Amino acid sequence: MSDLFDFFREKESGLHERPPEKVWKQLEQRLDKSRRPRRTGLRFLQSLVVAIILLILVLAAVLVWHYSAK
Amino acid sequence: MSADELIDGLRKQDRKVQRKLYELYSPLMFSVCRRYLWSREDAEEALVSGFYKVFSQIDYYNGAGSFEGWIRRIMVNESLMLLRKRQPLHFPGDEGEFPDQPDSFSIESDISAREILEILGELPPGYRTIFNLYVLEGLKHHEIGEMLGISINTSKSQLVLAKEKLRKILKSRGYV
Numbered sequence: 001m002s003d004l005f006d007f008f009r010e011k012e013s014g015l016h017e018r019p020p021e022k023v024w025k026q027l028e029q030r031l032d033k034s035r036r037p038r039r040t041g042l043r044f045l046q047s048l049v050v051a052i053i054l055l056i057l058v059l060a061a062v063l064v065w066h067y068s069a070k
Numbered sequence: 071m072s073a074d075e076l077i078d079g080l081r082k083q084d085r086k087v088q089r090k091l092y093e094l095y096s097p098l099m100f101s102v103c104r105r106y107l108w109s110r111e112d113a114e115e116a117l118v119s120g121f122y123k124v125f126s127q128i129d130y131y132n133g134a135g136s137f138e139g140w141i142r143r144i145m146v147n148e149s150l151m152l153l154r155k156r157q158p159l160h161f162p163g164d165e166g167e168f169p170d171q172p173d174s175f176s177i178e179s180d181i182s183a184r185e186i187l188e189i190l191g192e193l194p195p196g197y198r199t200i201f202n203l204y205v206l207e208g209l210k211h212h213e214i215g216e217m218l219g220i221s222i223n224t225s226k227s228q229l230v231l232a233k234e235k236l237r238k239i240l241k242s243r244g245y246v
Contacts, residue, residue, distance in 0.1 A: 004233055004240075005205045012206055014183040015101040019117055023100075024092060026118045031088070031125060 073137060080128045088125055095138065096121070099145045105202050106149035108191040112156065113149070120148040146207060150217075153195060161196040161220060161228050181245060192239050197232035204229050 071079075071090065079087030099120060103113040123144050131140050153159065181189075190198055203209045203217065204225070211225040218225075240246045 004236060008186070008201075008205055011181070011183070011186050012101070015105070015186060016097040017100055017104070017183075018097045019100040019114060023096070023114050023117055024089070026114075027092070027121050028085075030118065030122050031085075034122075034126065 077128065077131065077137065080125060083125070091124070092121060095141055098138075099141060102142060102145045103149045104187060105190055105206065106146070106153055106199065107156075112152055116145065116149045116152045119152075120145040123148065142207070146203070150199065153199065157195065159196050159199060159218065160194070161200075161224050162194070185243075189236065189239050189243070193232055193235055197228055197235055200225055200228040201232040201236075 071087075076087060076091060080091060096117065100113060100117050103116040103120070104110070107113045107116060120141075124141055127144075131137065190201070193201065199218070200214060203214045204211070209217070211222045211229075214220070214225040215222045237246065
């Protein structure tokens with residue numbers, strides 16, 4: 001004789017099952033994705049700083065050339 | 071590797087340690103998700119979301135209570151969220167007083183794990199959810215009520231109805 005709830009409690013450990021490998025791959029993709037924006041954001045910021053410095057240098061060169069030509 | 075070393079590695083987002091934890095707990099957590107979500111695909115989705123949360127929110131684990139229990143609670147929450155997304159939970163039946171009476175009867179003990187899952191899968195989602203939370207997670211009716219936004223009496227009545235339904239299913243399959 002067994003209580004119905006106890007029966008299911010006893011059987012629970014038998015339900016353990018290794019998930020398919022694709023589940024870990026999906027998890028890894030999600031973990032990689034959550035890291036990428038930070039790297040992409042940093043890279044974008046670095047590129048922006050370089051572009052601004054280059055623009056300032058070009059503008060300065062144009063101004064120097066303009067006034068020296070006068 | 072000790073539990074502290076494992077948690078330390080997870081805090082550093084070490085992928086090898088994440089994989090180790092996954093290897094250690096995924097069979098148990100997959101079975102937790104499968105008990106709530108009948109569909110295998112949904113259980114896999116809940117497992118991915120659950121482990122993602124474990125890894126990304128590891129700093130919220132403060133060491134109070136077992137680590138396994140913390141992971142398990144996350145898996146249950148993820149499964150319930152997905153279950154509600156698929157279909158709103160209904161709790162049909164009487165909300166009157168239902169006494170918690172233990173009953174005893176003979177059950178064939180050589181039921182396979184697959185059959186157990188099939189039997190649980192035959193329960194309506196509302197019954198199955200209460201059954202899982204009360205019987206297998208060990209929550210009290212007031213905790214279930216808070217978790218699902220239902221009254222204590224509804225939780226109790228759903229459990230009694232789930233038990234009745236399980237008894238019928240087991241009988242129809244010749245296990246009782």
